[in-house]
Every structure is written in C-alpha cells, then in structure tokens.
Amino acid sequence: MDRDKISDGNLAAILGGFCFEGEYSGYERYGCGHINDTFLFSFKKDGEACVNYIVQRVNGGIFKDVPSLMKNFELVTDFLKRKAEAEGIDASRGVLTLIYTKNGESFVESGGEFFRAFVFIDRATSYQTVGDPSHFFQAGRAFGRFAALLDDFDAAKLFESIPDFHDTGKRYQNFLNALAADKAGRAKDAKEEIEFTAARRDITDRVTRLLSSGEIPLRVTHNDTKLNNVMIDDQSGEALAVIDLDTVMPGSLLYDFGDSIRFGCNSAAEDERDLSKVGFDIGLFKKYAEGYLGEVKRLIKKSERDLLYFAPILMTFECGMRFLTDYLDGDVYFKTKYDSHNLDRAKNQYKLVLEMEGRSADMKGIIDSIK
Numbered sequence: 001m002d003r004d005k006i007s008d009g010n011l012a013a014i015l016g017g018f019c020f021e022g023e024y025s026g027y028e029r030y031g032c033g034h035i036n037d038t039f040l041f042s043f044k045k046d047g048e049a050c051v052n053y054i055v056q057r058v059n060g061g062i063f064k065d066v067p068s069l070m071k072n073f074e075l076v077t078d079f080l081k082r083k084a085e086a087e088g089i090d091a092s093r094g095v096l097t098l099i100y101t102k103n104g105e106s107f108v109e110s111g112g113e114f115f116r117a118f119v120f121i122d123r124a125t126s127y128q129t130v131g132d133p134s135h136f137f138q139a140g141r142a143f144g145r146f147a148a149l150l151d152d153f154d155a156a157k158l159f160e161s162i163p164d165f166h167d168t169g170k171r172y173q174n175f176l177n178a179l180a181a182d183k184a185g186r187a188k189d190a191k192e193e194i195e196f197t198a199a200r201r202d203i204t205d206r207v208t209r210l211l212s213s214g215e216i217p218l219r220v221t222h223n224d225t226k227l228n229n230v231m232i233d234d235q236s237g238e239a240l241a242v243i244d245l246d247t248v249m250p251g252s253l254l255y256d257f258g259d260s261i262r263f264g265c266n267s268a269a270e271d272e273r274d275l276s277k278v279g280f281d282i283g284l285f286k287k288y289a290e291g292y293l294g295e296v297k298r299l300i301k302k303s304e305r306d307l308l309y310f311a312p313i314l315m316t317f318e319c320g321m322r323f324l325t326d327y328l329d330g331d332v333y334f335k336t337k338y339d340s341h342n343l344d345r346a347k348n349q350y351k352l353v354l355e356m357e358g359r360s361a362d363m364k365g366i367i368d369s370i371k
Contacts, residue, residue, distance in 0.1 A: 003037045004029045006057070013110035014041075014055060017101045018117045022050035032128065034335050035059045035246070040120065052120035053099060057113055058246075062333070066114040068159040069246065070106040073098060073116070075157055076150070076220075076248050083149045093121055093233075093240045124231040124240050130264050133287050135232055139264065140291025142230045142239035143222060143256055150220040151299050155250040158220065165223055165247055166255040168318045169205035172197070175325045184330035190343055193324050196350050200317055207252055207307070207314065216252060216303045223247035225260040253304050257292060258311030261285055262319060265312070266352050270319075271345045278348055280355035285312075286366050293370050309363035313356045320349030 006014070006027070015024055022043030030040040037057040043050040063069050077096055084091040091097075098106050099117035108115045130136045164170045175197055179187055187194065210216045222229070224247045231240040263270070265288070267279040289308070293300070326333045327342035336342055356363070 003057075006039065006055075007111060010110045010113060010115065013108050014115050014117070017103075017105075017108040017110075018053075018055075018099050019102055020051075020053060020099065020117070021045065027055070030054065031126075033244070035062055041117075052122065054118045054120050056116050056118075058107070058116060060112075060114060063161055063246065065159065065161075066107060066109075069161045070116060072158050072161065072248055073245055074106050076153070076245055079153050080146075080149055087149075092119075093124070093231075096241050096243050096245065118243075121231050121241060123234045125234055126228045126231055126243070128228050129269065130227060130281075130284055132237075133284060134237060136227065136264050136284050137287040137291040138232055138237065138239035139225075139227050139230045139260065140288040140293075141295055142242050143225045143260060144292040144295025145239075146222060146242045147219065147253060147256065148295050148299060153220050155218065155220045158249055160249050161246055162249075165249065166251055166315075166318065167208055168203075168314060168321075169208055171318055171321055171325070172201060172204045175321050175328075178325045178328040182328060184328065186328055186330075186343070189340075190324060190327065190346070193320075193343070193346050193350060197321055197324060200353075203314060203317065206310070207254055210303065210307075211252055216254070216307070217301060218250050219253055220248065221251035221253060221256045223249060223251055223255055223259070225256045226263040227260070253296065253300065254307055254311040255315060257308055258313075258315030259319075260288055260292075261312035262316040262349075262352070264288060266348075268348070270348055271341060272348055273344050275347060275351045278351040278355070280352060280359055282359055282362055282366075285363060289366055290370055293367075305367065308367045309360055312363070313353060313360065316349050316353050316356060320346045320353065323349060 020043060022045040025042045025044050027039045027041045031038045036059050039055045041053045041055050058066050060066060077098055080095045081091045084094050097119040100106055101108060106116060127135055179194060211218055224244055229244045230242055233240050265281045265284045267281055268277040272278060323342045324346040331342055334342060
C-alpha cells in the first residue's frame with residue numbers, strides 16, 4: 001500500500017459517503033504523523049475555494065476496533081462542543097468537528113480500510129517544534145482546558161483504544177519480551193540502551209501503583225499531548241482545538257503533562273542523531289507549567305501536583321523504551337526511514353532523561369512557585 005495515496009475505489013467511497021460541501025477538486029498528503037495517514041481534501045463552490053477537510057486513513061494494525069474508537073470521537077467531541085459553547089468558546093474552531101456520512105456514521109469502511117473526516121481548521125497551524133515559547137504556553141493552556149472541560153465526563157463510557165497505553169510497567173515487560181525474543185537480531189547493537197532501561201526498572205510502576213490505590217485520581221486524558229496536536233491561531237497566537245483524539249482514554253493527568261514536556265522541551269527533534277544537540281529547556285518547562293496549571297488549578301489534587309516534576313522523566317523514559325522495543329522487534333509499530341531509526345530515537349530520548357534527572361529539583365521548584 002502506498003501510504004501517500006488513496007486507491008480509486010476508496011476515494012470514490014469517501015466522496016460518496018461523507019457529507020462534504022462543494023465540488024471536489026483534489027487531495028494531497030498532509031502532516032507527518034507516525035501512525036495514521038492524513039490527507040487534505042479540497043473543495044470548490046461556484047468556482048472558488050470552499051471548505052477544506054482533513055481525511056485520515058486509520059491504522060487498523062494499531063487500532064483493532066475502529067468502530068469503537070470512533071464512538072470515543074463522537075462522545076468526546078459532542079461533549080466538548082456543548083461544554084465549550086456553555087463557556088463562551090467558539091466551538092467551530094475550539095473543538096475538532098467530525099464529518100458524518102450520509103448514513104449517520106462517523107467513518108467510511110472501504111476495501112478493508114477505515115477513513116474518517118474532520119473540518120479543516122483554517123488560519124491556524126500545528127507546530128512540529130517550539131519555535132516561539134508563547135506557543136508552548138498556549139499548548140499548556142489548551143491541554144489544561146481539555147482536561148478541565150472533560151472533568152465531569154463519565155470515563156466509563158470510553159473504549160480503551162490501546163489497552164495499557166501508558167502503563168510503563170507493562171511497557172517494561174514488553175521490552176523484556178522483545179529482548180528475550182530478539183526477533184531482528186538487533187540486541188547486540190543496543191547494549192548501552194538495554195542497560196539504561198534495566199537500570200530504571202524501579203520507576204516504571206510508580207504512577208500505576210498510585211492510580212490503583214486511589215492516591216491519584218483516574219481521569220479522562222488525551223495521552224498524546226505533543227505540541228503538534230494543538231492548533232494555534234495564526235492571527236491571535238492563541239490555542240484553538242486539541243486534535244488527534246485516538247488515545248483519549250481513562251488515565252492520569254501526569255501522563256498528559258509529562259508527554260508534553262518530553263516533546264516540547266527537547267532542544268532537538270526526537271530523532272536527532274547528534275546527541276550533543278539534545279538538551280532540556282527549563283525555561284520552556286516553566287512556560288508550559290504556567291499555562292497548564294492556570295487551567296487545571298481548580299481540579300488538580302496535591303498528590304498529582306507533587307509528581308508533576310517526575311512526570312516528564314517517566315514519560316520520556318517510556319517513550320525511549322517504546323522506540324527501543326520496536327527496534328528490537330524489527331520496526332513493527334513506528335514509521336521508520338532507515339534501519340536504525342528507532343534506535344536513534346531511543347538514544348535521543350534517553351539522553352533527554354539524563355538531562356531531566358539532572359534538573360528535577362529545578363522542575364519541582366518551578367511547580368511549587370506557581371500559584
């Protein structure tokens with residue numbers, strides 16, 4: 001399958017199925033996500049540009065039950081729309097808007113593949129890196145607002161699209177299984193990373209134990225809180241909608257906070273091979289923390305706040321471990337561009353873990369200083 005294209009049969013099913021406005025004029029590959037294939041569909045009306053839409057081919061290898069996954073989308077976007085409108089937020093730009101089919105479904109199935117569609121949020125950008133610190137502050141506000149709006153959503157209604165997604169202890173067991181099997185014969189090339197992973201076994205179940213005991217609450221969380229999953233208004237510079245809701249599931253607020261910091265405070269791209277360029281930006285950490293805590297201060301518990309400094313370390317370690325596990329398995333999950341791509345990603349994340357561990361006291365001090 002050419003991931004940059006849609007077959008003629010599937011294209012016909014998409015155009016005939018969804019309730020699009022205007023006359024179809026073409027599509028192009030859009031974005032750079034690791035999992036799903038994303039396309040920008042263009043339409044015209046009276047010969048002029050009309051509404052554009054995002055169409056995604058859902059990765060059925062990762063998401064085994066797409067209808068249930070899309071039910072999550074329906075429930076969450078509908079709830080967010082109603083809450084946003086009640087709080088005076090422009091839901092047309094502040095909430096992801098699903099396009100339904102002529103049969104009232106939220107997806108089209110064709111040729112063994114699943115497709116979904118959203119209204120394209122124009123005059124807004126999702127940034128791959130933090131070029132402007134204010135964008136990271138706005139991302140903190142966006143994900144904090146997302147958590148606050150969903151604070152009274154019934155998490156029991158949600159399907160667990162990827163079971164144990166941020167269960168770091170189980171991720172560690174997956175690593176051990178991959179190491180034991182060594183399917184691709186790569187363990188010999190990752191000795192330092194394997195030792196690094198084993199040395200941090202004790203931190204892997206710290207959050208899950210507290211969730212199980214009830215010391216920290218289970219919440220509806222996004223679970224993939226990268227900067228590029230927030231749309232920033234091109235004119236005002238303010239955060240709009242949170243996108244990519246595939247992993248919205250019950251979880252911990254710590255997962256969302258930690259993963260944002262992992263992604264945004266790295267001075268290099270997550271697959272940068274020159275590790276001398278990988279560093280932890282404590283200034284950006286402060287920016288994000290101020291934006292995030294400003295939105296969740298009415299709901300966050302002391303037990304959660306006390307671990308915000310630790311959350312980035314855990315989430316960065318988990319991500320590096322996932323890259324390493326996929327490398328050992330032969331690159332079956334993440335898209336790769338060359339043979340050692342996942343190993344390079346793991347090395348990058350582990351360097352960032354070391355940087356964060358060295359600044360943990362500073363992170364804790366910043367969290368404590370924000371009122």
